[in-house]
Amino acid sequence: MSDRITAADVVKVAKLARLDLTPDEIVRTTAQLDGMLEHFADMDALDLDAVVPMTQPYPLHNVFRDDMVVIGLDHDEVLAAAPRSEDGRFWVPPIIGLDS
């Protein structure tokens, strides 16, 4: 087992990614990510210091449109697709205050 990634790393990343992983999934994911990161080490052979990162394939910058009102998505149609809505809004359980 290499030390590229540990089960503790996987638990932390799962929390960041908002994914509940089972203990079994944590073990499997740790092994699989480790195998991938080992493969990805092939790029360690490259001298990349002077290379500029490329984030997009086609050089478009600051794409604007005229500041005019256009018709957007239908409010009721959008809310109809939600798991739960109330009074014209998305309904979610409490975000804070459960502990108090």
Added chain:
Amino acid sequence: MTAVPTSAAAIAAGVRSGSLKAVDVVEAHLARIADREGEIHAFNVVLADRARAGAAAVDAMVAAGGDPGPLAGVPIALKDNMCTRGIPTTCSSKILDGWKPPYDATVVTKLAAAGAIAIGKTNLDEFAMGSSTENSAFGPTRNPHDTSRVPGGSSGGSAAAVAAGFAPVGIGSDTGGSIRQPAALCGVVGAKPTYGYVSRYGLIAFASSLDQIGPFTTTVHDSALLLDVIGGHDPMDSTSIPVAHAPLTGVLDRGVKGLRIGRITDLPAGADPDVTERLEAAFDALREAGARIIDVQVPAFSYGLTAYYLIAPAEASSNLARFDGVRFGLRVDALDTNTMYSATRAAGFGDEVKRRIMLGTYALSAGYYDAYYGRALKVRKLIHDDFARAYQDADVLLTPTSASVAFPFGSKGDNPLAMYLCDVYTIPSNLAGHPGMSVPFGTGADGLPVGVQVLAGTLDEATMFRVGAALERCAPAVTSAVALHGSAS
């Protein structure tokens, strides 16, 4: 009933002239679907009633002296990651099961405006993550040439639908080869245009800097025809290239005399002998047609897999954050929002999607960003620059599309990397943003189809299609899966 032609161009010509009825075209394809869909599972949903109504409307327009457009009466199989208003759009994921989008993707709107008829939404690897459709939450699609084998992926449903004669045209998306690889494995033509050529508005995002929409067809001419319809600038997609594209259907007869065809001498090894034999035959055929074969090097090509499997999951981990149970799809109820997010995503996403979200989140997280995501972006630049040098010497590059013919279900086992290696020849052009297409070029092991990949520089679809058309003209005749398995029409 009049015999229905196989190509979209011939169908549209017949329907526009009144010699062919769109309703008959649709019935013929629905009959083939009824005959073999149970075995193939190309579709997540077949839109039989809507297609019949759409066809009747097309026929009525022709009868009234109108012109429905260049795809009049042509049935289209849409990959189920393109939004269709009021029609379920699932990405073959449980997390979107039952969701009906409140809008149409731009490609869907353009196809309808050209007279095309959506006949169904096709199966895919969940959120387009995979190379076999085995990752679909709704079960795999089977290859019409041999149902014990995969159709490729992620757009396996669209490729299989076209190969099985369920539709003359399928629409797919290609993030790392998801149009070209299944096209090769199913023996049809698959094209991924330049990044920004086709609007991504309404395509549910996997990796936004890599995703691009393109067609599956039985002929190169149909492929050009489809791109002429769905290509072009769209203000709804800020990465859409704001230039007008010259029609590709006009370049197909120009031949390849004098064109420089690049052979990549440092291409990653690993292609099966039957595949390399077909590639060599393709080089020979183009040479005989008047092209010159030039040796080129693309040293960074072999690092494509690493760059891609860091960049694509990183972008995916961000894009898929929107599936949280608040606005659409599945929700697992909980007492607070954080618990609801985590429980919903755990229940809604499949293993491969979770794996890529984890990998992407890791590559972007504090302490690892520079070592993984940051370095991958630099490798991406190297690949782009190496291609640019190669295209100074060669007009197009020719490679295998897939290292092997269609493989049996389950043969990649539990090792995700084995599946990722399927995309080794297709990934680099996504990273560079370049166009690529797969053209069937005979058969390999077990009589299964082999595709040859044509790659070109940014917005040089015209040269790519000239070469694609030349390859098609000299390709060995292959019995189609429709002819092989009979047809109900």
